[in-house]
Amino acid sequence: MSAPFATLAEFETLLGSMPGPDQAARTDAEARNGQLTKPPGALGRLEDLAIWYAGWRGTGRPRLEAPQVIVFAGNHGVTARGVSAFPAEVTVQMVANFRAGGAAINQLARAFGARMDVHALELDRPTADFTAAPAMTEADCVAALAAGWAAVDPAADLLVVGEMGIGNTTSAAAIAMALYGGEAADWTGRGTGVDDRGLAVKTQVVAEGVARHAPAAPLQTLARLGGREVAAMAGAMARARAERIPVILDGFIACAAAAVLAETAPGALDHAVAGHQSAEGAHARLLARLGKEPLLNLGLRLGEASGAALAIGVLKGAIACHSGMATFAEAGVSDG
Numbered sequence: 240m241s242a243p244f245a246t247l248a249e250f251e252t253l254l255g256s257m258p259g260p261d262q263a264a265r266t267d268a269e270a271r272n273g274q275l276t277k278p279p280g281a282l283g284r285l286e287d288l289a290i291w292y293a294g295w296r297g298t299g300r301p302r303l304e305a306p307q308v309i310v311f312a313g314n315h316g317v318t319a320r321g322v323s324a325f326p327a328e329v330t331v332q333m334v335a336n337f338r339a340g341g342a343a344i345n346q347l348a349r350a351f352g353a354r355m356d357v358h359a360l361e362l363d364r365p366t367a368d369f370t371a372a373p374a375m376t377e378a379d380c381v382a383a384l385a386a387g388w389a390a391v392d393p394a395a396d397l398l399v400v401g402e403m404g405i406g407n408t409t410s411a412a413a414i415a416m417a418l419y420g421g422e423a424a425d426w427t428g429r430g431t432g433v434d435d436r437g438l439a440v441k442t443q444v445v446a447e448g449v450a451r452h453a454p455a456a457p458l459q460t461l462a463r464l465g466g467r468e469v470a471a472m473a474g475a476m477a478r479a480r481a482e483r484i485p486v487i488l489d490g491f492i493a494c495a496a497a498a499v500l501a502e503t504a505p506g507a508l509d510h511a512v513a514g515h516q517s518a519e520g521a522h523a524r525l526l527a528r529l530g531k532e533p534l535l536n537l538g539l540r541l542g543e544a545s546g547a548a549l550a551i552g553v554l555k556g557a558i559a560c561h562s563g564m565a566t567f568a569e570a571g572v573s574d575g
C-alpha cells in the first residue's frame with residue numbers, strides 16, 4: 240500500500256485520527272482472565288499483556304501466529320565527527336550479514352517464529368551532518384516514513400521494528416534532547432563502545448545539533464536530527480497502529496523514533512509495549528518519558544530489534560496462557 244501522506248503535515252494529521260483498541264474485546268479478555276485456573280493476578284504482567292493484545296486484535300481469545308520483525312538500515316553524515324567506535328561502512332556490511340542470516344537478529348527471529356525483513360535505505364546517500372545542516376530534507380524524511388509504512392505486512396499480528404546505523408545513537412540522543420530538554424550529557428552514552436574522549440565529542444556534537452535545529456515540531460526534529468532508519472521505524476509503527484497490529488519497542492534508537500510519534504499525537508503509542516531496557520544509559524530516561532515499563536532488562540545494547548524480538552517470547556507466553564488455559568468451571572477446580 241502506498242503511504243496515505245505526502246508531507247509531514249499530512250502524516251501528523253493521519254496520526255491524530257488513528258483507531259483505538261476494541262473495548263468489547265478488552266472486556267471479554269478481562270472476563271476470561273478472571274475465570275482462568277490460577278489465583279487472581281498470579282500471572283502478573285502476563286495478564287495485562289494478554290488483555291492489551293486482545294483489545295488491539297479485536298478478540299477476547301486471541302492468537303499470536305504471524306509476528307513480523309523489520310530491520311531498517313541508514314547511514315549518518317554525523318559519523319564524520321567521530322561519534323562511533325566503528326566505521327560507517329559497518330552499516331552496509333551488516334546489511335549483507337542480515338541478508339545472509341548471520342546476525343543476532345536472524346537467530347532471534349527464527350527462535351521466536353518471526354518473519355524477518357531487512358530494508359536498506361539509500362545507504363550510498365548518508366544523511367547530512369546535522370551540526371552543519373538539517374540531516375534530511377522534508378521530502379527525504381517523508382520518503383523514509385513512507386518506506387517504513389509500506390514495509391509492514393497488514394497480515395502480521397505483531398510488529399517488532401529495529402535498526403542498523405553506525406552513528407545513530409548520536410542522532411537518537413539529539414532527538415531525545417530536542418523533544419524533552421535537559422543537557423546533552425543526559426542523553427548520550429557509549430553506543431557501540433566509544434571511549435571517554437569519543438563520548439565527550441559525541442556530547443558536544445549533540446549539543447551543537449540541538450542548538451542549531453531546536454526548538455521545532457517533533458516531526459521537524461525527526462527530519463533535522465534523525466536518520467532514514469529512524470524515520471522508517473516511526474512510519475512502520477504508525478502503519479501498525481492503522482492496522483491495529485500491536486508493536487514491541489526495541490532499544491534507545493527505536494524508542495527515539497517512537498518518542499517522535501508520542502510527542503506528535505498523545506496516545507500514538509498505546510498499541511506499543513517496551514520490549515527491553517537497553518544498556519545505553521539514556522534508554523531508561525527515554526522509557527520513563529514514554530511511560531513504558533520494559534519487559535526485559537538483560538544488558539543488551541545491540542539494536543537490530545534484538546531486545547524486542549526476545550520479548551516476543553514473553554508475549555507469546557502471555558497469550559498462550561490466556562487463550563489456552565482452562566477456566567475453573569471447565570477444569571472442575573474450586574475457585575476462591
Ligand SMILES: O=C(O)c1ccc[n+]([C@@H]2O[C@H](COP(=O)([O-])O)[C@@H](O)[C@H]2O)c1
Pocket residue numbers: 322323324325402403404405406407408409429430431432433489490491492493517518519522539540541542543
Ligand atoms: O538499541 C540500542 O539501545 C543500541 C544501543 C547501542 C548501540 N546500538 C546499535 O549500535 C549502532 C549505533 O551505535 P553508534 O555508537 O554507532 O552510535 C546501531 O547500529 C545500533 O543498532 C543500539
Ligand SMILES: Cc1cc2nc[nH]c2cc1C
Pocket residue numbers: 325329333402403404431541542543
Ligand atoms: C558489528 C555491529 C553489529 C551491529 N548491529 C547493530 N548495530 C551494530 C553495530 C556493530 C558495530
